[in-house]
Amino acid sequence: MAKLKLRGNTLIDIGFPQTNAITYALETVKKHYKRETNDRVLALLKEVLADPQQFMGDGIFGKTAEALLTAKKTEARRLNPTRAPFVIYGENGIEPLAKEQLYTALKLPVSKAGALMPDGHAGYGLPIGGVLATENAVIPYGVGVDIGCRMCLTVYDINPSYLEGHKDKYVGILQEHTKFGMSEAHKNPADHEIFERAAFREIPLLKTLKNKAYLQLGSSGGGNHFVEFGIVDVPANDPVFGLPAGKYVGVLSHSGSRGLGANIAKHYTALAMKQTPLPKEARHLAWLDLDTHDGQEYWIAMNLAGDYASACHHDIHRRIAKALSARPLKVVENHHNFAWKEIINGEELIVHRKGATPAQKDVLGIIPGSMTAPGYIVKGLGNAESINSASHGAGRLMSRSQAKQNITMSEVKKVLKDHGVTLLGAGLDEAPMAYKDINKVMAQQSELVDVVGSFTPKIVRMDRG
Template sequence: MGKKLSGKDLIKLGFPKNNSINVTLGQTNRYHKKVKKEQLLTEAKKVLQHPENYKGDGVWGKIAESLLDPVVVKRQTLKTTRAPFRIYGENEIEAQAKYQLFDALKLPISVAGALMPDAHSGYGLPIGGVLATKNAVIPYGVGVDIGCRMSLSIFEMPVSYLKGKKDQLENILMEHTKFGMQETHKVKHDHEIFERNEFKDIPLLKRLKDKAYKQLGTSGGGNHFVEFGIVDISTPEREWKLPAGHYLAVLSHSGSRGLGANIAKHYTYLATKQCPLPKHVQQLAWLDLDTHDGQEYWMAMNLAGDYAKACHDNIHYRIAKQIGTRAVVTIENHHNFAWKQRVNGEECIVHRKGATPAGKGELGIIPGSMTAPGFIVKGLGNPESLESASHGAGRVLSRRKCKETLTQSEIKKELKAKEVSLIGGGIDEAPMAYKDIQKVMANQKELVTVLGTFTPKIVRMDR
């Protein structure tokens, strides 16, 4: 008998001569490399005898599924007709983004869709794409940065603090925010999220826990930021106990860091294996929520979303501590996520890839650019947009186009004109890279009502 578990060993044990053997070898090779063969055979025999006892187990659950109710892999084809959809601000959206939505609407699982006015092309679903599906989740419909979100803390402090303490606030952002792949906080903070069962039960997440711990309270590269600015509240909510007026505030934009990226990569791979699609739409491969992998992704996605929130909470806690106060109002929302939501009377999975939830009365923050205001909004619950709104202004220039056509002197001139101080930030995040946020907001008056604005003044991004 060899040292490594083989198909012959499993057949001797009584495994049927079908895909359950491949699944068992795949799972044990991936997650139990260091476990002795005899131990693996003992456990495999128990699973074979009573697979129902192992449903949902991180390693053996998928093997149990292959014995009880095997996932049927069949080549999928697109329908000839699209599911119902609505496009907001159509004249401002590039054709490629529309075509990507149209392809997604032809998936056999699609129920309805929408395109937000900040939309532009991406991978799988376009950025600004919203898609409702029946009992299936598309990892690339959620996006790589799972749970990417906005968080706004409003402080009961006068805006004069911004000018009077400008150097001090710049130093706080320099020293107490961390960006990109390498930077982490010297003093790490613990968080209750690391006690979650998902980190113990799902082998992939078990491996990622240390990385997630190190990256807590940090922000990604690209368009992620932490900034001080001025909030102007025109229509305060009653529970805020804050009158209309101008206040100091902190706005952050980031997601689930390496944790979310690794989850997206792993489950996208599984989806493409289980759901073969025509090549041009392969990134729209889905996981059935009745399968082991579909359930596991759903749990991992929700953990990543909660971890993203924990990161923002930590960022805001560190900054508030430095300025010696607490936020009186916090407004926050995901924009790369999937939710269970009723659409036309039935429960669906609504993917919002670069789109803000805008259910009736739901609060959110839609940023502009580093020199343009963001908007504090309340959702109107419009069913035609699947209760969604834009997640920002949206790009008008690609990163490559920015590098080819813009100069640092142009950016400095724009920053100076708007009295914005920038720490870090590449040319690909220039204010000119983004659409006119005023036009974007005008194109979604049916989706949200505006309660106030946030104007950036000191912006920190990755270098």
């Protein structure tokens, strides 16, 4: 059987310039044509060399073609000496490291504006709760590893007293129809139109991830991801929310794009670090230029992961609705790990929200508290200073390791009992005491959102932890 053996000198001999086009070409053919003969592969590379424009955007040779046309030299990027404009909400309650991470991001040559929400805490690249607007550049770690992580709330016309009176039924529904972590999956995965997307056929990385994504559809990740039954309280009729005042049963879920998003983030972050090398303190903020092949490919992959995350939630809620034999009155959902093209001060920019909720004028969203604290259904006020954003939750008061060291299971059980919450799964790192006071966080962003309802958890299902 043929086995490919090519070196850079061979490509130079057929006319390749001594640029990164050779590196990309060799990486590509070794990955996709390793069992072809040298002659066959050289014939293909000669086609690319003769007319690289014809291969721009191609899933296999696109990067090689781009390198042949641009012949850019990769150089280390310097940070700007000054920060882009920014605002911090609830600054006194945010740890110094999170603020330092924002300050570093604001010095990127592509940064135009930033903000930090009151639930902010340290992360990789952008802090959690960080918002950053950039010019024609997307930062994979500015989006986050769990691309498209989101909230989804379904409201039912069911008397909330049933959650206590028929608790076993609701516990059973969560145990049977929700799956968490790496080891659980539905026996009968659902088909979904998302798997017919061209990106799953045309982008090599996505081809390798499609089967796993199919098996994980309708499941939730570990950590702080959950599916809950709880009480939705609508204090007054609101024309945007559109539900009459009253109390209802709700299902609230929090999860993202599973292995699909994590692998996309890992792959394109590595590419970004090669293409825009930055000083040590900023290395996780490497970006992809949206005019490049990799930038465009990441943008397509990111949007696919966001839609897949939404599809996961819809499948979860569909299964629960079927088990309840009930039709939803209202569904509200929002991403909080994503990047969008938005007009900021008359200019189209890329707005990264890493753990931040979109809060444009009258846009609905959900900001959860903890497993014992209420979450809030909100509508955005379109505050330009916050780049039309709000917090994505209460935010962590303790890191995961701190929570495990300082909180006992007996303390957690007492808090759960005091709040009438039944917990299925979860570790000490998700204890209610590990989170900030959601009511203080909401008070610190009263100029960003209006509250139109609340969700109080009663039966909570999480990964085993």
